[in-house]
Amino acid sequence: MTSTMPDADVLDATLRAALRTGGDFAEVFVEDRRSSRARFDDGKVEELVSGRLSGAGIRVRSGSSVGFAHTADLTPAGLHNAARTAAAAARAGGSQASSAKLARQQAPAPNEVTVAPDAVAKARKVALLQLADEAARAEGSAISQVACLYGDSHRSILVANSDGLLASDEQVKTLFSVSAVAVGDTGMQTGRESVGRTVGFELFDTVDVTNLARTAARRALRKLEARPAPSGAMPVVIGPGGGGVLFHEACGHGLEADLIAKEASVFGGRIGEQVANPMVTLIDDGTMATEWGCYAIDDEGRPAQRNVLIADGVLMDYMWDRLRADRADRSTSSGNGRRESYQHLPMVRMTNTYIANGDSEPDDIVADTPNGVYVAHLGGGQVNTATGDFVFGMTEAYLIEDGRLTAPIRDGNLIGNGPEVLMLIDALGNDFAMGSPGTCGKDGQGVPVGDGTPTLRVQRLTVGGTAA
Amino acid sequence: MHDDDLGGEALAALGDRVVAQAAPGEQIEVVLVHSAETEVRAWEGEVESFASATAHGVGIRVVSDQRQGFAHAGSHDEAIVAETLAAARDNAAFGTADEFLGVAEPDGMAVPEMDLYRPDLAATDPETKIRMALELERAVREGDRRICGVESADYVDALSVGAVVTSTGIRSVGRDSSCYLSVYSLAADGDETQTGFGFSVGRGIEDLDLQQAAEDAVERAVRLLGAGKPASRRTTVVFDPWVTAQFLGIVGSTLSGEAVLKRRSLFADRLGETVAAPFFTLTDDPTDTAAFGASETDGEGLATRRNELMAAGVLQRFLHNSYTGRRSGTASTGSAVRGYAGTPGVGCMALTVVPGDAAPDELIAGVDDGVLVQGVSGLHSGVNPVSGDFSTGAEGLLIRRGELAEPIREFTVASTLQRMLLDVEAVGSDLTRLPMTAAGVTLVVADVTVSGK
Structure with missing residues (x-):
């Protein structure tokens, strides 16, 4: 897929357009988010879904008022239009700030991502779901339904503001959850367990999805004996x-x-x-x-x-x-x-x-x-x-x-x-x-x-x- | 944005170009939305923020060899739409084969013609919207000397057009407009603070009742001042329309054909049985123009219709989309619900309990000892729609000898969904349109556990 994060010159021009009619502060926030999820429910791979969301939000502050506009159009013209809309929304007034020269700032990532989720074959993700489903159902014949969800996202963000800040981040997250239903004389009960980390597919080097599945199933099974809460x-x-x-x-x-x-x-x-x-x-x-x-x-x-x-x-x-x-x-x-x-x-x-x-x-x-x-x-x-x-x-x-x-x-x-x-x-x-x-x-x-x-x-x- | 700028026909034409690419044996469904929103927030007599935005979305579902794949993107750019189609096709290869999978087929039901779009709203200038938000805040602040602040006072509107086009011959385009005012108030007396809210919802600005929204926000906050914890006991509760609507939304979720098929509905196998009080009739009717969730078509492009779910306490039917309908040996009830970023689920759009004859104060007059619940919290954490266990945080007023008495807070009300439906003692006459799936009405429910001190 194409990714076109605007360069510093375009961001600079966008900030100037945002402050053209006044304002104390302007900011461009650009995001490109790719996500995928797979759901195994009712004994089947029910769906694999891929998602893409990219665009920019532009904020202009003028006195006590904030104007905001967003656009999915990341071309210079698209950003310019959104900047003008945000400026108009900020109700001109306040001081006439100028935009400082953008200077790139680095911040350390909390951790490295070693296995990018989009580099992992879809079949491997689906295989995890099936393992979890089998493990949950193996906990007992009273387990009547199991739903397992795998999800990952890769969010690239870029922030530029009129103070001259220019910073970016790559945020990768991976999630896995299991929900089980158990049925007994007293009706149905549910159990759930999930894990989510700001890492890639290496999550599953340390997390065994069958353990999650067993935990979810046991929660549901135990509650079949549950009394009303006090x-x-x-x-x-x-x-x-x-x-x-x-x-x-x-x-x-x-x-x-x-x-x-x-x-x-x-x-x-x-x-x-x-x-x-x-x-x-x-x-x-x-x-x-x-x-x-x-x-x-x-x-x-x-x-x-x-x-x-x-x-x-x-x-x-x-x-x-x-x-x-x-x-x-x-x-x-x-x-x-x-x-x-x-x-x-x-x-x-x-x-x-x-x-x-x-x-x-x-x-x-x-x-x-x-x-x-x-x-x-x-x-x-x-x-x-x-x-x-x-x-x-x-x-x-x-x-x-x-x-x-x-x-x-x-x-x-x-x-x-x-x-x-x-x-x-x-x-x-x-x-x-x-x-x-x-x-x-x-x-x-x-x-x-x-x-x-x-x-x-x-x-x-x-x-x-x-x-x- | 002007009347025809939303471009419904252009959306459908884009959908046509995508479904034309369907290979032999392949089904394609394209959902396209285009929306424009304005949100104005007032605070302390000024515009705190003014947000203005348009958004586009596309979702593409592909079914081939009885397998389904889906992809979505926040853009109508042709190159991105092409990538989305490719991703959906690729995803389909990993699904499990299921003979019931497939996009909807035209079912011959006529699409109702409904007036859901007000061109005037699109033409309203920003100054008018700003005035509404400022005036709302002012009306609340001046509504009572004990009002000490307004957490937020918003005017919000949205215009949207959507299209569903399928390779099986469905081609629907619909548009609607909506706007609302919402305000959260703070009332104080000494060290104590209480909160309230008010809102008004409509399709155009002329529908909005600013004074009513402000008065509700003032009354709800002020009447809670001095609230204490009630003693724990079993008693009769009276749900405010706002609370009833949330309760009905949960009941509605248990009646989805998907929950039934997947054995997650506590009402599965109970069609034809008495599940609620004998005067309790529940319908889902998105063809009712006055309903907030009114819509001409469902999430798969089929005509919406009126579905009676419970009649005189007897369970009548479950709701279906085309998949759950086929798999259950019946047909879609026009109840596919979705955003562009997901495959169609099954759900209610416009739930209503048929109102009774008594006004709220008459219902309260009939309660010797009970609790009026004006707000609930934690429905997502304390209600289990599979087991039916129901427990929620609450605030409200005691009812003593038929009259509202002291305010109470920091308590819970608990029962089960199954019992509450059977324990409904009365339905009020005060049908209230709310910005939710269900309309509200005052509801009296017996034998609920209140936990406090």
Whole structure:
């Protein structure tokens, strides 16, 4: 396939056109994304899909207003037209900035990609799916359906702005997931497992897809025996990896500077305060090699960073994109300016968000919990940052009775309030692990994110089941 | 962009050129879309952002030797379309042979003629759109002294034209326009903050009710101030239309022929059985022009039609695209749903519960002890449409002796989809059009578990 990233002269001319009628800042974001996915479902290779999305988004800032336009036409004329549209949308005004000479900036990639997915025969990708399907079905005759998904993407981005920045990145990601359905006397149950990394096909040198398949199938099978989840407030222990979703929702979103600026976060104005139990250190790290949310540069051209958000329970900083950093008179963003594609404006987003290890033995945490719920696998969540109320789903969970894991329980949501839950964390294990690859949605845009935690306990969370 | 600039005929002509390349024994289906969007966001009396964009997309499906391949691209450039066709053909070689695969065949159903496109919207100048967003924000800020901020106030419109052309003789072109206002409000009292939202949706600007959107956003946020956690118990819940629409969307997903064939539907094998309360009638009717999901044709270019899914509580049918229809020994119900970047799935487009006679306040008056749920969160994480387990975060108001009482938050409501449908006690008369697959209506459901303190 042809790829025609515009050269520096074209980018320079585009930036000049964007600022011709005024404006304080202009930016061109070019993206060329190739993706492929293969789905094995119902015992068949159901589809192989190839995708291509390329184009440019142009942003012009003028005073407090931002104009944005995008185009799939990467010719000089196409970019020029989009630049004029963005300029018109920015409502002329502000200063008359000029565009600085573009200078190429390099940022280190978090890791190398050794086997480019588009160089791998499609037959090899399909063969992995078949292996996984067979492994899941071999777990038991109660497994009634299996769906396996392979996906890869290669995203080339190029950012140029009127400060003279010119930076590019190649972002390669590979994903594999298995979903199983088990059927028994009590109806159907589901189990899922997935792995996703910012690497190429070498992912499968270290990840055995049959293990993923067995994990997914066992989750579904175990739940055939599951009881309805309990209802009400109780201690909740979350297994290694899984708790990342809790922090992503309980405080991650609330530490995004755009929501802080709009006074839509319970964490506004609380820098330097104790916001969590002193055992909690929360980090957002876009440099974390091979993880699902890593990159060399963000979608505004800024190198990824490791940002400590909460240190020993004290709130240290928020996450920033270019716009919010400028408005707060900070010299730079924190490398958290991201967008779903060239068709979107960037905003503040998380990368890989995790809690550092504590020092408890995970088994002791469970043994010290007389009664409650143990959540082994989570299924996503949602937060209202203004109130701090958040939910997350449990897709593999057990009752804790007399300090031991007992009966599996059915799927459901848990609900809590972010600032309260951070203070109610009273045990942190020494078994840190990253969780499943996620897609974080905000204001209609989805971006890949990672998260991780050791085993942890929250003294009190409301479990949303039906059992008394 | 002007009325005819969307170029529906040009899209279909491009599709013609692609399907003309079908080899003997090969089927080709081309989906083409062209859309233009404007999005204005206001904040603190100024335009925070103004985005203006046009987008193109092409998706090509090839079926040969009973194998299917697909590819898509975000461009109508002839060279890229040619690459996309080549990629789809190459992909087909790796699919599993399946005798039921194939693009849709013309089925003789007349395509309904519907007024879904307002040329006036295309001609609306940017200043008018900006004024709408600014006015929306102002109306919310001035709506109540406890409103302390507006997180976002947006005016959004979209004009789109799409074409589906197949080598089997389907050639459909459709276009539509839509616009909406949406606003997220913040209300504060002391240290406490609550949020609300309001919206209005239409095909043209004249359909939008800015005052109503603003009033909803104010009321929803302000009435939650002072909210606490409710005690855990089993009780009757009243779903606000917005919540009902989300609930119906999940119910609708379990009725897809694809879920049935793949044994992932909890209603498989239950056709003709009573699955809901005796007054519960559920239809999917994209031919209803007033529905947000109204459409003349489905994702495979077949005419849409009215499908009755449940009648008086009895399960009537599942929805099908051409593949699931053939494999189930029946035919497509005109229910293929897709974007240009994917193969056709099966789904609802315009779900509606036939409304009842009672207004929402009459329904509330009939509840001695219960909860009005005005918002839910985490439907994607706490509802399992395969097992039927239903658990969602919620906020709303207590109902005591038939009247709305204290606000409540940070609780969940839980049951199963199977039980909730049977436990529906009443359907309101307040059919509400929402920017979703389903229309909303007030719904009373008995015996749901509320988990709080």
